[in-house]
Amino acid sequence: MDAAPTATTVRTTCAYCGVGCGVLATPREDGSVAIAGDPEHPANFGRLCSKGSALGETLQLEGRLLHPAHNGARTDWDTALDLVARRFSETIAAHGPDSVAFYVSGQLLTEDYYVANKLMKGFIGSANIDTNSRLCMASSVAGHRRAFGSDTVPGTYEDLECADLVVIVGSNLAWCHPVIHQRLVAAKARRPDMRVVVIDPRRTMTADFADLHLPIAGDGDVALFAGLLRHLDAVGAVDERYVAAHTGGLVDALGAAEALDVARVAADTGLDPAAIRRFYELFAATDRTVTVYSQGVNQSTSGTDKVNAIVNCHLATGRIGRPGAGPFSVTGQPNAMGGREVGGMANMLAAHLSIEDAAHRELVRRFWKAPAVAARPGLKAVEMFRAVADGRIRAIWIAGTNPVVSMPDADAVAKALSACPFVVVSDVVARTDTLKYAQVALPAAAWGEKDGTVTNSERRISRQRSFLPLPGEAKPDWWMVCEVARRMGFGAAFAYAGPGEIFDEHARLSGFENAGTRDFDIAGLAGLGEAGYDGLAPTQWPQPAGPGRPGPRPDTRFFAAGGFFHADRRARFVPTPVAARPKTRPAPDACSESGAAERQGRLVLNTGRVRDHWHTMTRTGLSARLSAHIAEPFLEIHPGDAARLSLAEADLARVASPYGDALLRVLVSDRQRPGTVFAPMHWTGETAAKGRIDAVVAPRTDPVSGQPGLKATDVEVTRFPAAWYGFAVTAHRPETAGLDYFALARADGGWRMEMAGRAELDAPARLLERLAGVPAEGVLAYHDGSGGSHRFAAFEGDRLVAALYLSRTPVAVSRVWAAGHLAQAHAGRERFRLLAGRGGADRPDPGAIVCSCFAVGVNEIAAAVVSGRATSVEEIGRLLRAGSNCGSCRGEIREIVTRVALKDTA
Structure with a gap:
């Protein structure tokens, strides 16, 4: 493309x-x-x-927040901003600086992040600014700072391509970072001797191309990598020269790992001892090794120790900062790294300076000419919303994020915001679960309208440029913050003409009194001017000031020759004793209301992302093509656990913890580790009746990073006793009130919706009227009273207005085929085919979408294999184009090809 x-x-x-x-x-x-x-x-x-x-x-404007509002009523910008500034100032005057807070987002640009951090920490005088990146990358930040003395990602994407061993830990790269994954797949195809190890409780699509998959038990990573450190020492794989010259603390780290022989590691991780030995031997023998990790490592109550256990192994072998060697944290959001650079977290200062360091605080204060810089770390995300709940925080500004969906114990977050005296939300969309709690709603610029910079996982700064005009009265986030700062009396420090001036100040601060003592230095990008900023090419930091700056550096990696950022310029090995790992399970009866009979349903809940959706779907949910792959929230469960709990494929299941519950579609899969379940985090109260899985997740956090453990909550799983199931397609957004279960998604020409209810339907035809406003009279209908099956279709002229399929069991209708009729004309027999729920020979059912890029369904792929026209992933790509663009569906295509081929030869 x-x-x-x-x-x-x-x-x-x-x-x-x-x-x-x-x-x-x-x-x-x-x-x-x-x-x-x-x-x-x-x-x-x-x-x-x-x-x-x-x-x-x-990019459509449907559903956009286009005007400021106060208590739901439209207002003007001056009134809204005056109110925000006044209420924040009054709250500070009455209750002190720590009574207010900002909760921001990795969706913000660096310039937005910079001014928000400057206002809160330098001029309000509190560090109560945190970000949803706390939920993603805080443990990496903490682990880096403990080991390196700075939050430095040592390597680059190129390292994945030139490594001889790539270890992927807690990351489904194929679905969550598909472009990096395809670079790695291509590198392995060029060099078949490259080895890939995937460490993940689930057999994800990433694991399908691995040479070794280790289905580790949840939170077993510390034991696995501490055991690896012990093994590296035992077999003489430690780089004694590098360790002696550039590090400290190896003896203590080895002491903490002393008991972790293979047998103990196997007991702690649930892994086969032979598989552990194979992994250890591969790692010990391979000089060019990269360990890539993401949320499966970070989102844990032992996340920081996991990071340090990984880093310890690279420090011990000197495999860091060289081509094809190093630990590599891949970030989840487009500007999680940029937020870290400007101190967007509550325990950081701008330019990778430390809020705990008095000299750093004074440096920032002098540069900003601020009255005072916050003297201590602020409240991290989970703590912050607890403080909202108990009244310590009385005014909060939430920018570009949806914590009522994404935070753990999300119902408690909603309750806290409902009681908070003053809530401001700046966002792009008008309907989010969080916006309903705002006294003031501010319309923000969206992607396509924003102008600034972002930084990716390999420290590369790129320009985000606007190509669409600002709609309605939407404004950039940086402008809103600066206008509030001006109204609070800080106008001189926030008098920026545009994002280029903010970036220039950010760059100058990074080099201020630096002289190589800090990793983050982009002073070479200061003084670009408007034209230079507009034309800034993707640039990897550091970029210190000096001759020829800005420009490419001969070496873009850190630490091959030491040069760490602790005071003695040495790295630190961090002991990671397994016995100190925080417990993640509640007391035995905490999840059960009805005693021992229900305890058999106890499983460990893991949460994460799916391939084609993003965060809380305020953007991807607008695309019918992206929703076609997975259109409703699901619970992935191992066949053995499903059988034990009397759960069948496509049933609905209630997932409950002491914090909340969710209602999800059952997906039975042997990719899931026994004793565990997986649910995606994308669905909201706007898109599903009970799909907010983070309402179920325990709010336990890592004691060092404050990052919540979103991957391991004990839950009870029980079958939802549905009396009926339904599927509908409608030309207009359907009414969902009163449904026990629904999941709503876009379709070409309208909407598609799954539904179910506990009680029998007295008048099935009336449900169509309720959903779509279509009178029950005059619609095409089919009834099978004995089987409990009912089907309806309503038209305006030759256009389908709504179709509804009801059954006592999960509805057997081709979803993609039925939804496709919303955008088609219908006459005669075509209308009656709709009642059948599947196409004829002249209009075959494509099946569930596998390739979203080219809308290729499972039935089309299977038919190509059966016909002999394509018998491999590559041939499917040439014939149908499926898998030939982003490649994230290639694992699924391979499964279909293998399954159909085996069936054909059986």
């Missing part, structure tokens, strides 16, 4: 994960925007994933 730029093409950066792909956006005369990968961007070289490819489908 590469495309050369045209006169109207704008080079910008993708809005999704931390890969930081370059995008070519070309506005068209009809108001649409063509999206392509930027072949010159060094993160993606023209490749985009399914989400990035569909960005043009998410």
